[in-house]
Amino acid sequence: MVVCTNEGSILAANRLAAKLLGRDPDQLVGGDVYKLIPGFPRRNGTVRPNENDEVASCDSPANTLGESQLSIETVATQLETADGPLLSIILRQQDESNATEALHRQAEFEQFLSNLSANFINLEPERVDSEITAGLCTLAEVMGLDRVSIAVIDGSGELAVAHSWAQPGTLEFPARNLQAILPWLAQRIRAGEPVFAGAPEELPQEALAEKRHMASFGLKSSMVLPLRVGGTLIGAMACSRIRVCREWNTATISRFQAVAHVFADTLARKQADEKLQRAYIEIHALKEQLELENSYLRQEIKLEQSHHAVVGNSAAMREVLKKAEQVAGTDSTVLVLGETGTGKELIARTIHEMSGRCRKSMVKANCAALPSTLIESELFGREKGAYTGALAREVGRFELADQSTIFLDEIGEIPIEAQAKLLRVLQEGEFERLGCSKTIKVNVRVIAASNCDLLAMVSEGKFREDLYYRLNVFPILVPPLRERLEDIPALVWHILNEMAPRMGRKIEGVHAGTMSAFQRYSWPGNIRELRNVIERNLILSTGQIFRAELLEMNSQQHHELRHLNEVECEYFRNVLQAKGWRIRGKGGAAETLGLKATTLEAKLKKLGISRPI
Numbered sequence: 001m002v003v004c005t006n007e008g009s010i011l012a013a014n015r016l017a018a019k020l021l022g023r024d025p026d027q028l029v030g031g032d033v034y035k036l037i038p039g040f041p042r043r044n045g046t047v048r049p050n051e052n053d054e055v056a057s058c059d060s061p062a063n064t065l066g067e068s069q070l071s072i073e074t075v076a077t078q079l080e081t082a083d084g085p086l087l088s089i090i091l092r093q094q095d096e097s098n099a100t101e102a103l104h105r106q107a108e109f110e111q112f113l114s115n116l117s118a119n120f121i122n123l124e125p126e127r128v129d130s131e132i133t134a135g136l137c138t139l140a141e142v143m144g145l146d147r148v149s150i151a152v153i154d155g156s157g158e159l160a161v162a163h164s165w166a167q168p169g170t171l172e173f174p175a176r177n178l179q180a181i182l183p184w185l186a187q188r189i190r191a192g193e194p195v196f197a198g199a200p201e202e203l204p205q206e207a208l209a210e211k212r213h214m215a216s217f218g219l220k221s222s223m224v225l226p227l228r229v230g231g232t233l234i235g236a237m238a239c240s241r242i243r244v245c246r247e248w249n250t251a252t253i254s255r256f257q258a259v260a261h262v263f264a265d266t267l268a269r270k271q272a273d274e275k276l277q278r279a280y281i282e283i284h285a286l287k288e289q290l291e292l293e294n295s296y297l298r299q300e301i302k303l304e305q306s307h308h309a310v311v312g313n314s315a316a317m318r319e320v321l322k323k324a325e326q327v328a329g330t331d332s333t334v335l336v337l338g339e340t341g342t343g344k345e346l347i348a349r350t351i352h353e354m355s356g357r358c359r360k361s362m363v364k365a366n367c368a369a370l371p372s373t374l375i376e377s378e379l380f381g382r383e384k385g386a387y388t389g390a391l392a393r394e395v396g397r398f399e400l401a402d403q404s405t406i407f408l409d410e411i412g413e414i415p416i417e418a419q420a421k422l423l424r425v426l427q428e429g430e431f432e433r434l435g436c437s438k439t440i441k442v443n444v445r446v447i448a449a450s451n452c453d454l455l456a457m458v459s460e461g462k463f464r465e466d467l468y469y470r471l472n473v474f475p476i477l478v479p480p481l482r483e484r485l486e487d488i489p490a491l492v493w494h495i496l497n498e499m500a501p502r503m504g505r506k507i508e509g510v511h512a513g514t515m516s517a518f519q520r521y522s523w524p525g526n527i528r529e530l531r532n533v534i535e536r537n538l539i540l541s542t543g544q545i546f547r548a549e550l551l552e553m554n555s556q557q558h559h560e561l562r563h564l565n566e567v568e569c570e571y572f573r574n575v576l577q578a579k580g581w582r583i584r585g586k587g588g589a590a591e592t593l594g595l596k597a598t599t600l601e602a603k604l605k606k607l608g609i610s611r612p613i
Contacts, residue, residue: 001013001014001016001017001088001089001090001091002014002017002028002033002088002089002091003079003086003087003088003089004033004086004087004089005084005086005087006085006086006087008032008033008034009030009031009032009033010028010029010030010031010032010033010036011029011086012025012029013025013028013029016091017089017091020091020092021036021037021091023036033087033089037074037089037091074089074090074091075089075090076088076089076090076247077090108142109142109143109255112138112139112142113255113258113259113262115138116135116138116139116259116262117262119131119135120262120265120266120269123266125270125273125274125277128266128267128269128270129162129163131266132150132163132263132266132267133163133164133165135262135263136148136149136150136163136164136165137165139259140165140167143239143252143255143256144241144246145239145240145241146166146167146170146240146241146242146243147164147165147166147167147170147219147238147239147240147242148164148165148166148237148238148239148240149161149163149164149165149237149238150162150163150164150227150235150236150237150238150263150267151178151189151235151236151238152227152234152235152267152271153233153234153235158178158179159178159179159186159189159190159235159236160178161178162235162267167242170242181209181213182209182210182213183209184203184204184206184207184208184209184210185207185210185224188224189224189226189233189235189236190233192226192228192233193226194223194224194225194226194253195222195223195224196222196223196248196253197214197221197222197223198220198221198245198246198247198248199220199221199245200214200215200219217240217242218242219240219241219242220241220242220243220244220245220246221240221241221245221246221247221248222238222239222240222241223238223239223240223248223253223256224236224237224238224239225237225238225239225253225256225257225260226260227260227263227264227267228264229264229265229267229268230268232268234264234267234268234271235264235267237256237259237260237263239256288395310343310346310347310350311487311490311491311494312484312487312490312491313486313487313490314484314486314487316479316483316484317479317484317487320347320476320477320478320479321350323474323476324347324350324351324354324476325354327351327474327476328350328351328352328354328355329354329355329356331445332473332474333426333445333446333447333448333470333471333473333474334348334351334446334447334448334473334474334475334476335411335447335448335449335450335454335471335472335473335474335475335476336348336447336448336449336450336475336476336478337449337450337451337475337476337477337478338449338451338477338478338479338480339451339480339526340451340525340526340528341481341525341526341527341528341529342478342479342480342481342526342527343478343526343527344409344449344451344478345364345407345409345449347476347478348362348405348407348447348449349362349407351405351447352404352405352407352445352447355405355445357403357404357405357445360401360403360404361404362401362404362405362406362407363397363400363401363404363405363406363407364397364406364407364409365378365379365397365406365407365408365409366409366410367408367409367410367411367412367413367414368409368410368413369410372415375414375415375418376417376418376421376434377394377396377434378396378397379396379397379398379418379421379422380396380398380399380421380425380431380432380433380434381394381395381396381398381399381433381434381440382394382396382433382434382435383433383434383435383436384435396433398425398431398442398444399433399440399442401442401444402442402443402444403443403444404444404445405444405445405446405447406444406445406446406447407447407448407449408446408447408448408449409448409449410449410450410451410452411448411449411450411454411471412450412451412452412454412457412462412463416462416463416464419463419464419467420464422467423464423466423467423470425442425444425446426446426467426470426471427470429441429442429443429444430442446471448471454468454471454472455468480523480526481523481526481527481530482522482523485519488515488518488519488530489510489515489519491527491530492510492515492518492530492534493510495530495531495534495535496510496534496538496546499534499535499538500538503538503539503587503592504587505538506544507538507544507545507546508544508545509544509545509546510545510546511545511546511547511548513547514546514547514548517548518530518548533548534546534548537549539574539575539578539592540574540578542578568603568607569607569608569609572589572593572600572603572604572607572609573609575589575592575593576589576609576611578592579592581611583597583600583601584597
């Protein structure tokens with residue numbers, strides 16, 4: 001036996017110990033036990049020697065009598081004395097049976113490590129979790145553990161237990177956020193520092209939660225090793241003993257580190273594969289979204305044209321634009337009211353373009369143009385086979401407008417049976433596709449428009465009262481053109497500058513009589529009517545000064561309605577005469593009318609229109 005201080009200074013040694021170390025007892029006193037016994041682990045305040053633990057074996061140096069080196073084993077016990085703690089080390093020569101057992105344990109561990117590594121080669125990602133749990137079970141059996149756990153850093157940066165195994169009757173490690181329940185330990189792990197505790201009292205004073213945890217679970221000894229891959233910390237592995245204390249000597253730590261390295265590599269590969277799969281899913285979703293947006297934009301591009309700014313500086317329009325600017329920076333629902341043709345959609349686009357959602361396109365749904373039987377499918381989507389004729393899955397307008405704005409034009413035309421589902425989207429931001437029970441959550445800003453008296457429709461039972469008040473958060477009334485006549489000159493020039501180049505015309509001025517007539521007219525069709533009048537007169541007039549006859553237009557209000565064919569014949573003849581009866585080619589009548597040449601020729605044949613001889 002050798003008695004020494006915790007620092008390793010030998011105080012006393014008996015003759016048997018001296019003989020095993022190849023020294024006289026007097027020669028040992030004052031020596032360093034760590035130099036004399038190379039395999040004996042150095043005490044650093046985090047390791048506690050215990051009896052009944054795995055002994056440390058080493059080769060002793062050759063003694064002075066020329067004896068061959070001996071294989072010895074040590075068992076250390078801490079003694080509490082009046083002068084302070086001392087260390088009692090029992091040395092004994094390792095016999096053949098002990099040496100054989102140690103070799104057997106080493107071979108068993110190496111076989112386990114080899115099998116563990118082989119199990120994770122080319123392992124499918126979905127089997128990794130179950131194989132890690134099985135590996136923890138085998139590790140506990142081979143290394144004599146009662147509980148072993150692996151914590152990983154999740155997507156939010158928190159440390160949480162992902163895998164755990166415990167002996168029957170032993171509580172597993174709680175699968176919760178380690179930072180919350182064991183803050184000192186979590187800090188050590190994040191710093192990449194291993195933690196060894198032969199007993200709860202060996203932990204520092206600041207590790208109060210960790211001491212209480214060990215005591216409440218009956219843990220005698222614990223060890224925590226960081227899991228690193230390529231210098232990046234991904235988690236930690238914790239090993240515990242409950243039945244007896246254990247000394248974490250150098251040989252034991254080395255074995256656990258080898259196992260931790262295998263687990264770390266496996267978890268890193270799994271995380272990389274999951275990240276790759278998420279990227280594939282995200283790319284697929286983005287591709288699908290882009291395809292849908294592209295398809296939608298192709299359908300809507302003719303409606304947008306080039307008029308992205310509101311034209312007009314009247315007091316009425318300045319008030320409208322002021323309200324639009326006030327509400328644009330919020331996500332509040334907007335209800336745009338006004339007569340048909342006043343430019344309600346343009347106000348909606350202006351609000352969208354001034355909002356934080358302008359990075360994505362505004363999605364439009366004209367409720368009046370959608371069949372009542374299909375409006376729910378158009379707005380919320382459908383699954384394949386949801387109804388007869390649903391041959392493919394279709395994403396609805398609300399799903400397409402996620403993180404953007406949806407413009408619901410003519411909201412008063414939406415069927416009463418679809419209004420409840422619309423109300424749910426407005427209130428909770430969720431819905432289900434037709435034929436699917438899965439709830440879809442979206443973040444959509446809603447701008448609705450109507451030329452109807454919605455409040456009157458509510459009293460008539462044609463529009464839900466709760467939906468009306470949910471839509472009427474921030475109403476904006478767009479004035480009719482007759483209330484902003486001072487804006488007509490700017491509107492006329494804006495429309496002329498847009499249309500004339502497309503028709504191959506160059507307009508340098510507007511006849512004073514025409515502009516005066518435009519400002520006297522009441523414009524029941526508002527800006528839409530103004531555009532149609534300008535387009536028609538651009539076709540009929542010649543020269544660089546734009547002229548328009550409004551007397552004929554006014555008198556038409558008092559004439560009897562003519563047959564549609566008469567109106568078409570007159571319109572087509574005027575266009576053909578303006579184009580010199582040239583149908584095909586650039587600048588031809590077909591291009592001006594926005595029709596295919598073959599379609600126009602078929603219409604002319606049907607109406608009996610032919611070029612005069």
